[in-house]
Amino acid sequence: MADQTLDAKGLNCPLPILRTKKALKDMPTGATLEVLATDPGAVKDFEAFCRTTGNELVSSNQAGGVYSFVIRHVA
Numbered sequence: 001m002a003d004q005t006l007d008a009k010g011l012n013c014p015l016p017i018l019r020t021k022k023a024l025k026d027m028p029t030g031a032t033l034e035v036l037a038t039d040p041g042a043v044k045d046f047e048a049f050c051r052t053t054g055n056e057l058v059s060s061n062q063a064g065g066v067y068s069f070v071i072r073h074v075a
Contacts (some may be wrong), residue, residue, distance in 0.1 A: 002034035003027070009038045009066060009067050011032045014043045016042050017049050020071065024055065032058060032064050 008016035008022050016037045018059055035046070043060065046069045050057040056072040 002032040004031070005034045005036065007036050010022065011037065012039050013045055013051075017045050019061065020046075021053075024071065025042050027030045029073055030043050031038065031073050033071050037067045037069070038065060040067075042069070046071070 004023065004027065006019060010020055016035060017041060020033065020035050027033060034044075037059070039045075043062075046057060046060065049055070050071060055074050058070040058072050059068070059071075061068045
């Protein structure tokens with residue numbers, strides 16, 4: 001279970017990433033953030049976001065048109 005959840009459902013790129021970046025900025029190192037999104041492009045966006053920022057993509061799932069990403073704040 002994540003430390004915090006960010007509901008980005010209904011938002012299109014780049015808003016889910018921008019809101020995730022803002023939320024992670026206020027979280028301590030090691031904390032986890034679950035992001036819920038409905039944009040299919042979010043899968044590649046979050047993979048790239050974590051790769052470029054150094055944060056860890058702990059899990060990525062999809063159920064009923066909702067994508068769930070758990071990100072561990074590393075940097």
